[in-house]
Amino acid sequence: MSSLPILYSFRRCPYAMRARMAIWASGTAVSLREVVLRNKPAALINASPKATVPVLVLSNGTVIEESLAIIDWALEQNDPNSWADASPETAALINACDEGFKGWLDKYKYADRHPEQSAVYYREQAEGFIADLEQRLSVQRWLGGEQGTRADVAVFPFVRQFAGVDPTWWLDAPYPAVRTWLNDWLASDTFTGVMAKYSPWQPDAPDVIFAKSSGR
Numbered sequence: 295m296s297s298l299p300i301l302y303s304f305r306r307c308p309y310a311m312r313a314r315m316a317i318w319a320s321g322t323a324v325s326l327r328e329v330v331l332r333n334k335p336a337a338l339i340n341a342s343p344k345a346t347v348p349v350l351v352l353s354n355g356t357v358i359e360e361s362l363a364i365i366d367w368a369l370e371q372n373d374p375n376s377w378a379d380a381s382p383e384t385a386a387l388i389n390a391c392d393e394g395f396k397g398w399l400d401k402y403k404y405a406d407r408h409p410e411q412s413a414v415y416y417r418e419q420a421e422g423f424i425a426d427l428e429q430r431l432s433v434q435r436w437l438g439g440e441q442g443t444r445a446d447v448a449v450f451p452f453v454r455q456f457a458g459v460d461p462t463w464w465l466d467a468p469y470p471a472v473r474t475w476l477n478d479w480l481a482s483d484t485f486t487g488v489m490a491k492y493s494p495w496q497p498d499a500p501d502v503i504f505a506k507s508s509g510r
């Protein structure tokens with residue numbers, strides 16, 4: 295039995311993705327447990343009754359059950375890219391993503407479940423956030439300036455989803471700087487590294503070591 299921290303994750307979940315990216319970039323090894331959301335393992339529910347992913351269980355029993363807190367934990371272990379950034383601006387950007395953009399994104403993605411308005415309407419609401427990113431990225435390389443921060447990592451998986459709802463529209467959408475930023479992330483070792491596929495975890499399965507240094 296390894297004493298590595300245990301990460302409950304779901305490959306396509308944007309919250310889990312941002313957490314895995316920070317863990318990956320930090321070079322910290324964790325034991326990854328891929329979760330099927332409709333059949334959550336009892337071990338996850340016991341550790342974290344709210345049972346969202348990602349959840350990180352440290353070897354001393356501490357449970358970290360919010361993706362942003364997992365990012366912070368990872369960057370405390372090691373932050374080779376200097377992503378840690380406690381500035382109010384970075385926090386505000388992440389908050390605008392999680393508390394505003396994400397809601398419109400879900401409605402845009404699943405517009406058929408929200409027939410009160412059209413998909414285009416929902417997309418236009420979500421575009422307020424994308425336009426803000428465009429403004430920033432048209433004058434600087436990363437969202438917070440010339441250096442990437444936890445905001446870039448935290449926001450990226452949601453922008454990826456937004457672009458993926460209607461890829462044809464996205465190709466010509468008036469957000470060239472966001473497109474470049476997104477494409478850079480998609481091509482990055484950090485993103486491809488964290489998107490490896492794992493079978494759903496079973497209690498008797500051997501540990502799956504998730505770490506940048508494991509040679510992937």
Ligand SMILES: N[C@@H](CCC(=O)N[C@@H](CS)C(=O)NCC(=O)O)C(=O)O
Pocket residue numbers: 304306307308309310331345346347348359360361362
């Ligand atoms: N605020 C949480 C949100 C995590 C979250 O909502 N994850 C989704 C998957 S993307 C989830 O686990 N949903 C529970 C479910 O589908 O049962 C975080 O940042 O970690």
